[in-house]
Amino acid sequence: MSQYDVVVIGGGNAALCAAIEAAEAGADVVILESAPEHMRGGNSRHTRNFRCMHQGPLSVLTDTYDEAEYYEDLLRVTKGQTDPELARLAIRESETCLPWMERHGVIFQGSLSGTLSLDRTNAFFLGGGKALVNAYYACAEDLGVTIRYNAEVRHIDLSEGRFSAAVLADGTRVEGRAVVLASGGFQADLDWLTRAWGPEAANFLIRGTPYNRGVVLRDVLDQGAVSVGDPTQCHCVAIDGRAPKFDGGIVTRLDCVPYALVVNRDGARFYDEGEDVWPKRYAIWGRLVARQPDQIAYAITDQKAQGLFMPPVFAPVKADTIEGVAQLLGLSGDSLRQTVAEYNAACRDGTFTPGVLDGLATDGLDPPKTNWARPLDTPPYYGYMLRPGVTFTYLGLKVTERAQVQGAHGLLPNVWAAGEIMAGSILGQGYLAGFGMTIGTVFGRIAGQEAAAYVG
Amino acid sequence: MLDNSLSDEATRQFQICNSCRYCEGYCDVFPQLFSLPEMSAAQATHLANLCHNCRGCYYACQYAPPHEFDLNLPAVLAELRQDTWERHALPQALARVFHAHGVAVAAALIAGFALLFFAMAALRPEAGEGFYAYLSHNAMVLIFAPAFVLPLLGLALSLRSYWREIGGGWVTLADLTRMGGSVARMKNLSGGAGQGCNFEKGSRYSNARRHAHQATLWGFLMCFAATSVATLMHYGLGWEAPYPFWSPPKLLGVPGGILLCLGTGALAWLKLRADPELGAARVWGGEMAFVLLLFTVSATGLALYAATGTAAVPALLAIHLGAVFAFFVLTPYTKMVHGFYRMAALMRRR
Ligand SMILES: Cc1cc2nc3c(=O)[nH]c(=O)nc-3n(C[C@H](O)[C@H](O)[C@H](O)COP(=O)(O)OP(=O)(O)OC[C@H]3O[C@@H](n4cnc5c(N)ncnc54)[C@H](O)[C@@H]3O)c2cc1C
Numbered sequence: 001m002s003q004y005d006v007v008v009i010g011g012g013n014a015a016l017c018a019a020i021e022a023a024e025a026g027a028d029v030v031i032l033e034s035a036p037e038h039m040r041g042g043n044s045r046h047t048r049n050f051r052c053m054h055q056g057p058l059s060v061l062t063d064t065y066d067e068a069e070y071y072e073d074l075l076r077v078t079k080g081q082t083d084p085e086l087a088r089l090a091i092r093e094s095e096t097c098l099p100w101m102e103r104h105g106v107i108f109q110g111s112l113s114g115t116l117s118l119d120r121t122n123a124f125f126l127g128g129g130k131a132l133v134n135a136y137y138a139c140a141e142d143l144g145v146t147i148r149y150n151a152e153v154r155h156i157d158l159s160e161g162r163f164s165a166a167v168l169a170d171g172t173r174v175e176g177r178a179v180v181l182a183s184g185g186f187q188a189d190l191d192w193l194t195r196a197w198g199p200e201a202a203n204f205l206i207r208g209t210p211y212n213r214g215v216v217l218r219d220v221l222d223q224g225a226v227s228v229g230d231p232t233q234c235h236c237v238a239i240d241g242r243a244p245k246f247d248g249g250i251v252t253r254l255d256c257v258p259y260a261l262v263v264n265r266d267g268a269r270f271y272d273e274g275e276d277v278w279p280k281r282y283a284i285w286g287r288l289v290a291r292q293p294d295q296i297a298y299a300i301t302d303q304k305a306q307g308l309f310m311p312p313v314f315a316p317v318k319a320d321t322i323e324g325v326a327q328l329l330g331l332s333g334d335s336l337r338q339t340v341a342e343y344n345a346a347c348r349d350g351t352f353t354p355g356v357l358d359g360l361a362t363d364g365l366d367p368p369k370t371n372w373a374r375p376l377d378t379p380p381y382y383g384y385m386l387r388p389g390v391t392f393t394y395l396g397l398k399v400t401e402r403a404q405v406q407g408a409h410g411l412l413p414n415v416w417a418a419g420e421i422m423a424g425s426i427l428g429q430g431y432l433a434g435f436g437m438t439i440g441t442v443f444g445r446i447a448g449q450e451a452a453a454y455v456g
Numbered sequence: 457m458l459d460n461s462l463s464d465e466a467t468r469q470f471q472i473c474n475s476c477r478y479c480e481g482y483c484d485v486f487p488q489l490f491s492l493p494e495m496s497a498a499q500a501t502h503l504a505n506l507c508h509n510c511r512g513c514y515y516a517c518q519y520a521p522p523h524e525f526d527l528n529l530p531a532v533l534a535e536l537r538q539d540t541w542e543r544h545a546l547p548q549a550l551a552r553v554f555h556a557h558g559v560a561v562a563a564a565l566i567a568g569f570a571l572l573f574f575a576m577a578a579l580r581p582e583a584g585e586g587f588y589a590y591l592s593h594n595a596m597v598l599i600f601a602p603a604f605v606l607p608l609l610g611l612a613l614s615l616r617s618y619w620r621e622i623g624g625g626w627v628t629l630a631d632l633t634r635m636g637g638s639v640a641r642m643k644n645l646s647g648g649a650g651q652g653c654n655f656e657k658g659s660r661y662s663n664a665r666r667h668a669h670q671a672t673l674w675g676f677l678m679c680f681a682a683t684s685v686a687t688l689m690h691y692g693l694g695w696e697a698p699y700p701f702w703s704p705p706k707l708l709g710v711p712g713g714i715l716l717c718l719g720t721g722a723l724a725w726l727k728l729r730a731d732p733e734l735g736a737a738r739v740w741g742g743e744m745a746f747v748l749l750l751f752t753v754s755a756t757g758l759a760l761y762a763a764t765g766t767a768a769v770p771a772l773l774a775i776h777l778g779a780v781f782a783f784f785v786l787t788p789y790t791k792m793v794h795g796f797y798r799m800a801a802l803m804r805r806r
């Protein structure tokens with residue numbers, strides 16, 4: 001048994017920001033991270049940037065990105081499902097976060113090659129999220145924070161209507177006067193995911209850490225904490241079907257769809273591949289593929305499409321005929337040949353322009369391909385596999401503007417939450433690139449300050 | 457023979473990096489890697505020689521072992537570099553022995569001592585001033601001229617063969633300036649933003665290795681310049697050693713020797729604290745012995761200067777010259793070659 005001022009549950013960005021703030025305010029802090037040291041940092045270690053408001057050039061960010069524009073961008077992706085107060089707070093505070101992050105060891109770099117469109121809105125971490133997490137751990141260590149790895153929290157003791165201890169898997173009680181819950185979502189618990197989404201979810205790939213199993217989230221919800229966000233939904237994108245079950249991260253993305261023809265297991269097309277540019281469609285495709293038999297889809301391109309998208313980590317299958325590709329992918333050669341023939345017949349003349357909506361659409365095909373529709377006629381042909389990959393879940397804890405958790409009978413006096421575990425209030429739907437780290441940093445810092453002030 | 461398993465493994469890892477790009481800002485390797493339309497064994501070899509083993513990309517990598525992607529770029533590039541140096545060396549067998557085995561380096565050092573003690577005993581001059589009282593200038597030239605020129609000649613041939621392998625073309629003034637600027641600041645150990653590299657402190661950044669390396673490099677160059685100036689003074693001006701403190705050879709040599717001593721001492725100390733698995737682990741002993749050999753050269757040189765006029769001079773002279781001899785002769789077969797290959801890699805047009 002041990003006793004601390006502030007107990008921080010989780011070891012990702014939100015947890016670290018909270019721990020650092022609390023320790024800087026003089027509190028005696030412990031971080032309980034369920035992962036071993038080499039896997040520390042949750043999904044935060046897979047990230048590359050955070051979205052930051054700024055009134056003029058700031059560090060690596062060019063030009064201006066003001067509150068109004070940021071908020072509009074958010075409304076567009078969430079279709080209005082956001083808590084405006086919390087969202088505006090996150091946006092406004094993001095500007096002060098960047099210098100704070102730099103002071104605590106995070107180093108930024110200009111936007112990565114191939115992501116120029118983000119150089120105004122998103123600040124990239126040099127070395128990515130794991131380097132950021134490393135910097136914060138070093139900072140926390142220097143501040144005297146106790147860090148415990150392999151410390152999975154199974155239960156938060158709220159028995160008196162307030163936090164008294166976190167109970168670890170081995171039964172150890174870690175007592176504290178305040179707690180910050182920052183243990184992420186539940187996407188790595190496939191049983192929970194299948195209960196929420198349906199049996200298809202068993203075939204989903206989990207893009208990030210296997211440690212975010214929602215144990216703490218479930219535990220406090222069961223004790224009456226108020227939830228926000230759709231319990232059945234997850235942010236689900238189309239990724240390379242050969243990616244590992246967990247932790248494949250950023251490199252499993254597959255950007256070929258707009259320049260491909262996509263079929264399901266039965267060799268049939270099911271959606272307009274050319275509806276929009278890929279960054280605006282990869283999330284939709286996650287859901288589309290999830291609805292196909294076996295939750296799998298196949299993208300076919302020909303030689304002409306090579307070089308139009310980032311080369312994937314897993315080499316595609318390659319053959320000189322459509323049947324050859326079908327065979328390598330385990331599809332029926334006849335149906336794929338027929339689908340390609342119908343598609344090719346529906347392609348018309350016009351100018352093909354990659355990267356922008358070129359309006360080169362099929363004629364009389366259902367579903368149509370409305371941009372970049374060129375016949376598949378130049379061997380060799382390539383075949384890629386797509387599966388749904390889960391980034392995060394939307395269900396979370398309801399919190400106040402001071403990140404305080406709402407219990408069954410009002411605010412829990414000494415319980416705060418930050419990061420993915422409460423992001424559902426702001427990101428009710430969709431996703432805005434770089435906003436996950438913004439929410440974690442802003443509310444992690446607030447939670448740490450509040451918890452330290454409470455025990456102060 | 458080019459070791460394909462190494463370049464294949466580097467290529468596999470490069471492909472993952474190419475889809476990730478998070479480490480773009482650390483060093484020159486990544487921007488060059490991302491601009492390549494296609495990877496080849498020669499390109500991998502070039503990138504390996506460009507890598508300065510700062511290790512930033514290992515500690516930042518979310519795919520480092522035990523992740524199944526098993527990313528350890530610093531190690532595979534170090535192995536590939538090592539393979540380049542041994543493959544292009546003349547003869548290869550000597551390189552394989554001295555690169556890997558500290559004992560072999562130590563044996564060469566002892567042989568150097570023995571040679572010099574023997575030479576001083578056998579060729580003791582009738583007269584002479586300073587060091588030349590123990591070993592005549594002509595005898596020194598007889599021993600050191602070939603020990604200096606032959607290895608350099610061999611190294612030049614090796615570099616030519618490397619340059620051909622990586623398809624290096626004509627070198628322009630701009631290439632030279634770029635290389636010079638990068639070496640002078642050890643830009644590729646700066647971590648990209650001046651925070652340094654990840655060597656002795658694991659996932660924390662530190663500039664210790666960069667500074668120790670620069671002390672070693674500048675110290676070495678100053679000692680080298682001291683010897684060159686002295687040679688010019690000897691033959692050009694007829695001004696023979698011993699030189700007083702306020703003379704160019706001493707003004708370069710003494711601070712140079714101190715820098716070299718401190719730099720190599722620090723490098724050896726840092727090496728003890730770093731994770732050998734992020735380098736070419738099989739040559740750890742040879743690398744360490746090479747650093748210590750340079751340390752011996754500088755420390756005995758300073759000791760010799762400090763002992764001026766005492767009875768210790770003849771013994772110290774033999775030891776110092778023996779160490780210098782071993783260092784020269786081993787140049788093409790030890791870590792010393794890294795500097796030449798690195799400069800070539802930095803000079804290659806992008
Ligand atoms: C591949 C990928 C790329 C992404 N890229 C970006 C990006 O570039 N920018 C961006 O803003 N967002 C990105 N995101 C989203 C981002 O990762 C999250 O929004 C953010 O990391 C959430 O931070 P967090 O601290 O709340 O959770 P996490 O970083 O996931 O941390 C949760 C922590 O809790 C620990 N934990 C879980 N359960 C327990 C328990 N029971 N007991 C103790 N500890 C526990 C975990 O081990 C982990 O350390 C990406 C996500 C993925 C999967």
Ligand code: SF4
Nearest residue numbers: 473476477478479517
């Ligand atoms: S070393 Fe790892 S983090 Fe860095 S670019 Fe390569 S894959 Fe990405």
Ligand code: SF4
Nearest residue numbers: 483507508510511513
């Ligand atoms: S070890 Fe350093 S220099 Fe080498 S590739 Fe990685 S980041 Fe670049």
